[in-house]
Amino acid sequence: MTIWEKVIRLKSETTTRLYEPAIHFQKVSYKVKDTEILKEVTGSFPKHRITTLVGPSGAGKTTLLKMCNGLLSPTSGEVYVEGLPLQDISPIQLRRQAGMVLQNSPVMDGSVYDNLSLPLRLQGKELSEEKATDILNQVGLDRKYLRRDSRNLSGGQQQKVSIARTLLNESNILLLDEITSALDPSSLREVEELIRKLNEVHQITVVWITHNLEQAKRMGHYAWIMIDGQLVQTGNISALQHSDDPSVERFLRGEFK
Amino acid sequence: MSTTALLLTLIFVFIPIILSKTLGLQLEKDTVIATVRSTVQLLLVGFVLKFVFDSESYLFIFLMVSLMIGAAVQNARKKGQQIKGITWKLIVTFVLLEVLTQGILLGFKIVPATAQYIISLTGMVIGNSMVLSILFLNRFVAEVETHRSESELILSLGGTPKQAIHRQLIRSIQASMIPTIESQKTIGLVQLPGMMSGQIIAGADPLEAVQFQILVVFLLLTTAALTSVCLGLLSYPTLFNERMQMIQRGNDSSDE
Numbered sequence A: 001m002t003i004w005e006k007v008i009r010l011k012s013e014t015t016t017r018l019y020e021p022a023i024h025f026q027k028v029s030y031k032v033k034d035t036e037i038l039k040e041v042t043g044s045f046p047k048h049r050i051t052t053l054v055g056p057s058g059a060g061k062t063t064l065l066k067m068c069n070g071l072l073s074p075t076s077g078e079v080y081v082e083g084l085p086l087q088d089i090s091p092i093q094l095r096r097q098a099g100m101v102l103q104n105s106p107v108m109d110g111s112v113y114d115n116l117s118l119p120l121r122l123q124g125k126e127l128s129e130e131k132a133t134d135i136l137n138q139v140g141l142d143r144k145y146l147r148r149d150s151r152n153l154s155g156g157q158q159q160k161v162s163i164a165r166t167l168l169n170e171s172n173i174l175l176l177d178e179i180t181s182a183l184d185p186s187s188l189r190e191v192e193e194l195i196r197k198l199n200e201v202h203q204i205t206v207v208w209i210t211h212n213l214e215q216a217k218r219m220g221h222y223a224w225i226m227i228d229g230q231l232v233q234t235g236n237i238s239a240l241q242h243s244d245d246p247s248v249e250r251f252l253r254g255e256f257k
Numbered sequence B: 001m002s003t004t005a006l007l008l009t010l011i012f013v014f015i016p017i018i019l020s021k022t023l024g025l026q027l028e029k030d031t032v033i034a035t036v037r038s039t040v041q042l043l044l045v046g047f048v049l050k051f052v053f054d055s056e057s058y059l060f061i062f063l064m065v066s067l068m069i070g071a072a073v074q075n076a077r078k079k080g081q082q083i084k085g086i087t088w089k090l091i092v093t094f095v096l097l098e099v100l101t102q103g104i105l106l107g108f109k110i111v112p113a114t115a116q117y118i119i120s121l122t123g124m125v126i127g128n129s130m131v132l133s134i135l136f137l138n139r140f141v142a143e144v145e146t147h148r149s150e151s152e153l154i155l156s157l158g159g160t161p162k163q164a165i166h167r168q169l170i171r172s173i174q175a176s177m178i179p180t181i182e183s184q185k186t187i188g189l190v191q192l193p194g195m196m197s198g199q200i201i202a203g204a205d206p207l208e209a210v211q212f213q214i215l216v217v218f219l220l221l222t223t224a225a226l227t228s229v230c231l232g233l234l235s236y237p238t239l240f241n242e243r244m245q246m247i248q249r250g251n252d253s254s255d256e
């Protein structure tokens, strides 16, 4: 094998690796009573990449995200995580592997430290001060916040604490639901940098729901567009530039919320 | 009390009816129903108790206790219909409580094993336990709904259902126990307990009545603690399915 053949082989290997799905949805539907919230969604979130998930309010984005870590199960269809059907993975293991930051990022009563140590306390472990400080720094808060009452923090600070808390599980998949909605522009950049770093340095797969199309284009390698419970467009981030589907095009031009 | 005297007590029924009529409270009908029901039920209980006491048969005592538990379950289950199998959970709670309290009372010969003691104390224990169950269930259902996102957060961080519901469970247990503890702090200062008053009116020595009341006070503390803890531990698992998901409101499919 010549060096060039090796390079080509390596390249094709990496390409296939890049496209390998971390999470795959196969004809996933979700019904509550008679309302169909998700309608036969089929698609993948590629491994080690950032996929941004956009769509108008009520499209079913949060519902779909909660299926990635087994907080919800589809009423029909199948979700695969790293090739395994969801019901073959223990829920606890799955949820540590696929960390989630929720839309409304609830902070629990108690100090910031109490919140950060929660993931470890659930496993009967303790969180060291250094590690807590380190993770706080990573989300752009300094050490003095550790003993602050988390209920007295601003919305943006709570959002940061909630991101840091999820990061402490050291998941290899991150599921993010509107995590920058309460952040000022400079904090927003910090969080975006952090997520990009986690993805680039630690190869963490990211699924990121956002209402901000600019952010979706800026941060995503791939994009999913959902409208009304359906996955209407998916693919490379350029999928967010233009669509032949008139309703998707209207959404992309911001005419439909 | 003479029959005339008893009839004269009806004055206490006419007062609220007249007030209700003149002020338009629309409570006349309920007052009449309450009056008739309480009279009939109490008379009935009086006759039944007299029969059971006279018979001195443990079978009748057993039947009487079962009847009390049955009635308490009937009443409390309406408050916990969101919780699957609430009827059985209440039965288990009441029976456990009854066996434990009577076991201690009779086992250590704290009270004599006669129908009078067993049935009166059962009435107090189960009656209080019923009220507590209702308090607990109301509170627990409300806590679970308002703190749903916290539970979901804990699950999403890899917590177990028990960890996810722990705070709500503790808060509901506390909330349902506090009234019992608080009312016992002021007992005797503001109001005399009904049972003690009854005994004193019936001619018992006040000190003896007090001793007995102390027993009841302690008994009710156990009742409060045991009822809410037992019902709580039995109830929380029904809020989750085997995939450790919180069962959604009004979604039949997620409980598989």
Ligand SMILES: Nc1ncnc2c1ncn2[C@@H]1O[C@H](COP(=O)(O)OP(=O)(O)OP(=O)(O)O)[C@@H](O)[C@H]1O
Pocket (backbone or CB within 6 Å): A032, A037, A055, A056, A057, A058, A059, A060, A061, A062, A063, A064, A103, B248, B249, B251
């Ligand atoms: N448990 C439920 N019962 C009934 N309806 C539900 C339930 N969960 C979600 N829905 C409905 O499903 C639809 C999709 O909800 P979802 O939260 O997934 O939307 P979303 O795309 O995340 O919206 P947003 O951008 O506003 O967060 C909404 O219309 C919502 O009202």
Ligand SMILES: [Mg+2]
Pocket (backbone or CB within 6 Å): A061, A062, A063, A103, A177
């Ligand atoms: Mg949402």
